[in-house]
Amino acid sequence: MSQITRANSVVNRSIARVLALIERVGNRLPDPATLFVILGAAVLLLSVVGSQMGWSVVDPREPTKSITVDNLLDAESVRWMFTSALRNFLDFPPLAIVLVAMLGIGVAERTGLFPSMLKMIVTVTPSWLLTPVVVFIGVNASAAADSGYVVLPPLAAGVFAMVGRSPVVGIAAATFGIAGGFSANVAITSLDPLLSSLTQQAARSIDPAAIVAPTANYWFMLFSTFFLTALGWLITDKVVEPRFTPTEVQAQITCGGLSVGDGSINASERKGLWAAMIAFVLTGAVFVAMTLIPGAPLSGDVTRPGTTALVPAWSEALIPIILFLFLVPGVVYGIVSGEIRSDRGVANRMTESMSSMGSYIVLAFFAGQAIAWFRQSNLAIVIGVEGGQLIRSIDFGQGSIIAAIVLLCATINLFISSASAKWAFLAPILVPMLASAGMTPELVQAAYRVGDSVTNPIAPLSPYLVIILIVIRRYQPTAGLGTLISLLIPYCAASLVLWTGVLIAWNALGIPLGP
Numbered sequence: 001m002s003q004i005t006r007a008n009s010v011v012n013r014s015i016a017r018v019l020a021l022i023e024r025v026g027n028r029l030p031d032p033a034t035l036f037v038i039l040g041a042a043v044l045l046l047s048v049v050g051s052q053m054g055w056s057v058v059d060p061r062e063p064t065k066s067i068t069v070d071n072l073l074d075a076e077s078v079r080w081m082f083t084s085a086l087r088n089f090l091d092f093p094p095l096a097i098v099l100v101a102m103l104g105i106g107v108a109e110r111t112g113l114f115p116s117m118l119k120m121i122v123t124v125t126p127s128w129l130l131t132p133v134v135v136f137i138g139v140n141a142s143a144a145a146d147s148g149y150v151v152l153p154p155l156a157a158g159v160f161a162m163v164g165r166s167p168v169v170g171i172a173a174a175t176f177g178i179a180g181g182f183s184a185n186v187a188i189t190s191l192d193p194l195l196s197s198l199t200q201q202a203a204r205s206i207d208p209a210a211i212v213a214p215t216a217n218y219w220f221m222l223f224s225t226f227f228l229t230a231l232g233w234l235i236t237d238k239v240v241e242p243r244f245t246p247t248e249v250q251a252q253i254t255c256g257g258l259s260v261g262d263g264s265i266n267a268s269e270r271k272g273l274w275a276a277m278i279a280f281v282l283t284g285a286v287f288v289a290m291t292l293i294p295g296a297p298l299s300g301d302v303t304r305p306g307t308t309a310l311v312p313a314w315s316e317a318l319i320p321i322i323l324f325l326f327l328v329p330g331v332v333y334g335i336v337s338g339e340i341r342s343d344r345g346v347a348n349r350m351t352e353s354m355s356s357m358g359s360y361i362v363l364a365f366f367a368g369q370a371i372a373w374f375r376q377s378n379l380a381i382v383i384g385v386e387g388g389q390l391i392r393s394i395d396f397g398q399g400s401i402i403a404a405i406v407l408l409c410a411t412i413n414l415f416i417s418s419a420s421a422k423w424a425f426l427a428p429i430l431v432p433m434l435a436s437a438g439m440t441p442e443l444v445q446a447a448y449r450v451g452d453s454v455t456n457p458i459a460p461l462s463p464y465l466v467i468i469l470i471v472i473r474r475y476q477p478t479a480g481l482g483t484l485i486s487l488l489i490p491y492c493a494a495s496l497v498l499w500t501g502v503l504i505a506w507n508a509l510g511i512p513l514g515p
Helices: 003-026 032-053 075-083 085-090 093-110 113-124 127-144 148-162 167-180 191-203 218-243 246-255 267-292 318-337 343-355 358-377 379-392 398-413 419-435 441-454 465-475 481-508
Strands: 056-058 066-068 301-303 310-312
Touching: 032 358, 032 379, 032 465, 056 379, 066 379, 075 085, 075 358, 085 358, 093 113, 093 148, 093 318, 093 343, 093 358, 113 148, 113 267, 113 318, 127 148, 127 167, 127 218, 148 167, 148 465, 167 218, 167 246, 167 441, 167 465, 167 481, 191 419, 191 441, 218 481, 246 465, 267 318, 318 343, 358 379, 358 465, 379 398, 398 419, 398 441, 398 481, 419 441, 441 481, 465 481
Parallel strands: none
Antiparallel strands: 056 066, 301 310
């Protein structure tokens, strides 16, 4: 054995031991719902301490005003907590997304459409390309907002299982693509105009004529799509997958009720797939027409609720669209293949789908309260503004400032999952401050987008983390948060260092960030 081979073996064993330790420690953490209860209690305590100590910052949107930490245990705030509890639950960001999308996805899965699709994917995809295809699809899933979290991981698990690979590894690869590559895409998504409008508003505080286009970061994000696909491929095949022995892989496949197969599709499945494909195209064509024809219901722009940003109308209707894009083909497949014989068959499959979401609904209630309390206390704003002031004090060149922005946003992202909410408060701080260092608004926004993505897969307060954990537990019932974090932390560490380095090099070379 050569010295290089021995060195690689030692490094791999060391990484495996560290990840195993993270998994053991993490799995001793309480249930995710309990973690949000603990977080809520911590927020209440910090709000009292911050209020008593007078924690405050200047409001970056209105410099004549200040924002102070609110005491959530005074009489008025306690009244607010009780009277708004139901609204906090209903406003929990992914609750409606998950439940509505699962109505259609549940029908597609339980009529047999998904299993047939998996066989087709395995048939047409070379085995060596399976990992990059899954990661690439995940990175581009941001075009469908947050629905990728619900759709892709189960599909990736099934595809990996069918070729004899760990379904848990498939989930990890898909999750990195969806969460870690959230800002990247080959297309302009609804996130681009939302962030650029906030950046432009901040830039106009120093230049009233400043314009930040939705395409401001397009060239860099287009390149990042392929860079992150390659990075996810490398980490999956060289770091994550070697952790599982063949015995463990087989146990996962068996536990999930799957089997390794040749991907052959019988006549009934083939007929159903063709019918479902036609139904999907026709349904999609209807929505495209509703979007592109002037005056149609989904044409033009609308104001996103809670912001002043104009976004395409179709993007606000995306979840109902996804419901029908899965429901209609699922029903058609079930009818043609003989799986559905009456309307009760459709309703029963929707009911079965909803029954599997009980643990998620429990978590959503407690998470909704904790997140709303955190927002109401103003702690998030104070943390963000103070972090921005810290970056301003750094004076070691643009490279170090870019790295500091990424690190700040990556840290805040562990506690605040909404990309627009973070940037709404950080943009008025960072964009004007860093203009004096020669940094354009587009560059500051790009650094924010990198930082906002790299810790997404392991953000403990991400409302989608539990969805991924539920999928993993189908194949590994003993999995906990430690299992999930140990799977995903190699991706996060690598993308934090390397993606940040790419942005620094991109800026140093003077390459335009976008058209």
